[in-house]
Amino acid sequence: MSPTSVFVSGANGFVAQHVIKLLLAKGYAVVGSVRSATKGDELKELVKSDKFSYEIISELGDKPGFDAALKKHPEVTGFMHIASPVGFTATDIEKELIRPAVDGTVNALKAITEYAPQINKVVITGSVVSVFGFGPHFDGNKVYTEDDWNPITYEESLSNPMFGYFVSKKFAELAALEFIEKEKPNFDTSFVIPCYVFGPQAYGVKNKKKLNLSNEIINTVVKLGKDDKIESFGSVFVDVRDVARAHLVAFENKRAVPKRLLLISEKFSLDSIAHIINEKFPDSSVPKGDISKDVELEKSIQKFDNSKTKEILGFDFIPLEKTVEDTVTQVL
Incomplete structure (x- = not known):
């Protein structure tokens, strides 16, 4: 019997x-979807495993791409849908953010249902922006849990790319739930919902000059000089290694079906990141970081309770100190 093979989008x-x-x-064996052969070959070079192969799906909304990829891989029994557009510079919000996220999710689920009936587990990666209230919907007294939904409407989302991104994640998740409710497919589904x-x-x-969107927050602090001002900004974070572990729990553990796993480790601020860098890397040029400012800043950060998620995961989240140290070590 061949080992279980998992399809990973994005x-x-x-x-x-x-x-x-x-x-x-x-x-596990892994089949990954990428947008071009160049990206696929680059990833193959990094992964260095004969158990990894890739298929090209050039656009998220490309259903024939998902169809063809799954038809070629009857050995695949699990699917992790991680791909989704990210960006805050869209000019056509619906076309560039919302439709690709929603259509990409639904197309993947349709392709699985039609061409990969052997797949018995699907994990969909969402985002905390589908849970929290932001901007006019921010509520400093509310404690957000796995059961909450961001109240931004579709109409509001078209007003700016930030809201457009928030709604793209919310409606992609809702579209998946609607598909499951209506089609009653023969696979189980879990949702992984990380924050920063x-x-x-x-x-x-x-490329150490430009990291991915979330890590660029740490990189921005790394690049500051001793006399530079640290912007007052904070939110909640989770370590990428915990996000990966959570995907495996969502995939392997029946208790994660059909749950939303809310992945939040703790709060952070740019000052707390700078403070940790100074402690761990005393020769750095980063400003000291005034963590006394965090008391006031925390009033603008959403409160949360993800104890239900933690119980299912069965592991402790990596703390900010360790995450910052490991990230900066790699960047430096």
Whole structure:
């Protein structure tokens, strides 16, 4: 009997690479989808495993791409849908952000249902932006849990790319739930919902000048000089290695069906990141970081309770100190 094979969409992404690394380490074979042969070959070179192969799906909304990829791989019994558009510069919000996220998710589920009936487990990667309230919907007294939904409407989302991104994640998740409710497919589904994802790259850093969107927050602090001002900004984070582990739990553990796993380790601020860098790397040029400012800043950060998720996961999240140290070590 051949080992279980897992299809991972958006395979060259920051989170997906960690998921692939973990899957391979646990003996799974992996088929990843990438947008071009160049990206596929680059990833193959990084992964260095004969258990990894790739298929090209040039656009998320490309259903024939998913169809063809799954038809070619009857050995695949699991599917992790990690690909989704990220960006805050869209000019056509619906076309560039919302439709690709929603259509990409539904197309993947349709392709599985039609051409891969052997797949029995699907894990969909969402985002905390589908849970939290932001901007006019921010509520400093509310404690957000796995059961909450961001109240931003479709109409509001078209007003700016930030809201457009938030809604793209929310409606992609809702579209998946609607598909499951209506089609009653023969696969189980779990959702992994991370917040800002920090941490080292799975296979080293090629371009240290520009990291992925979340890690660029740490990189911005790394690049500051002693006399530079630290912007007052904070939110919640989770380590990418914990996100990868959570995908494996969602895939392997029946208790994760049909749950939303809310992945949040703790709060952070740019000052707390700078403070940790100074402690761990005393020769750095980063400003000291005034963590006394965090008390006031925390009023603008959402409160959360993800105890239900933690119980299912069965592991402790990596703390900010360790995440920052490991990320900066790799960048430096």
